[in-house]
Amino acid sequence: xxxxxxxxxxxxxxxxxxxxxxxxxxxxxxxxxxxxVLEKAKRALHITDTTNWIAVVGGNRIDPSLSYxxxxxxxxxxxxxxxxxxxGGNA
Amino acid sequence: xxxLASRALFDEGISALDEALLNIRGWQLFAKDxxxxxxxxxxxxxxxxxxxxxxxxxxxxxxxxxxxxxxGALVTSMPQNLSGILNxxxxxxxxxxxxCMRGSxxxxxxxxxxxxxxxxxxxxxxxxxGGILTQIWRAxxxxxx
Numbered sequence: 001x002x003x004x005x006x007x008x009x010x011x012x013x014x015x016x017x018x019x020x021x022x023x024x025x026x027x028x029x030x031x032x033x034x035x036x037v038l039e040k041a042k043r044a045l046h047i048t049d050t051t052n053w054i055a056v057v058g059g060n061r062i063d064p065s066l067s068y069x070x071x072x073x074x075x076x077x078x079x080x081x082x083x084x085x086x087x088g089g090n091a
Numbered sequence: 092x093x094x095l096a097s098r099a100l101f102d103e104g105i106s107a108l109d110e111a112l113l114n115i116r117g118w119q120l121f122a123k124d125x126x127x128x129x130x131x132x133x134x135x136x137x138x139x140x141x142x143x144x145x146x147x148x149x150x151x152x153x154x155x156x157x158x159x160x161x162x163g164a165l166v167t168s169m170p171q172n173l174s175g176i177l178n179x180x181x182x183x184x185x186x187x188x189x190x191c192m193r194g195s196x197x198x199x200x201x202x203x204x205x206x207x208x209x210x211x212x213x214x215x216x217x218x219x220x221g222g223i224l225t226q227i228w229r230a231x232x233x234x235x236x
Contacts, residue, residue, distance in 0.1 A: 014112050014115050015112070015221075016107055016112060016219060016221020016224065017107050017216065017219070019112070047216050080115050082222065082225040083216075083225050084226070084229055085176075085226055085228075085230035085233065086176050086192035086229075086230055087175070087176070088174065088175025088192060089176075089192060089198050089201070089203065089204055
């Protein structure tokens with residue numbers, strides 16, 4: 001028998017607009033796409049445009065369209081979410 | 092922009108640069124007093140470079156940005172060019188190396204880019220003070236240690 005704990009992950013999203021949730025962690029199903037919590041963070045932190053933003057965990061870029069399990073994440077996850085590197089202007 | 096309004100926007104922008112963010116990214120705040128934001132990027136436990144952003148007239152104007160070494164001296168060379176965003180030639184207005192990237196005052200005032208107006212991007216979340224810092228930081232991460 002598997003426990004509830006094995007099917008959820010604790011998640012926190014860190015951005016330069018703030019941290020979601022403001023304290024503690026969100027509890028999310030391990031099978032749920034990461035993008036769900038990113039959308040929650042976006043609303044809570046009043047972020048309007050995340051075009052070209054990337055999500056990074058432990059220095060590795062993850063695919064938010066995949067689940068925590070598919071991204072090999074858990075049981076506690078801190079997602080660093082923000083714009084990708086700037087492009088040179090070739091001045 | 093009135094200095095009071097600019098200062099308020101600056102303070103709001105840096106208020107989210109809290110411990111959680113600094114820890115996860117290995118950033119260190121050297122200065123956060125308007126109009127100066129000075130942030131060090133750590134690699135393997137020590138500060139490798141500092142990004143100094145002068146934010147007078149924020150956000151009518153983008154920040155003027157300098158890349159400095161750990162002691163705060165202006166960097167004049169890099170092993171690799173921060174993914175192409177650090178231009179080591181003299182900027183026509185400052186005479187110094189400059190960050191040639193959208194969101195840098197030196198980019199938007201360079202004759203090659205005056206058509207790329209700051210006003211069109213300044214409300215984008217990627218071009219907050221933290222967003223601009225993030226873009227430079229991610230470029231720096233691509234430079235091999």
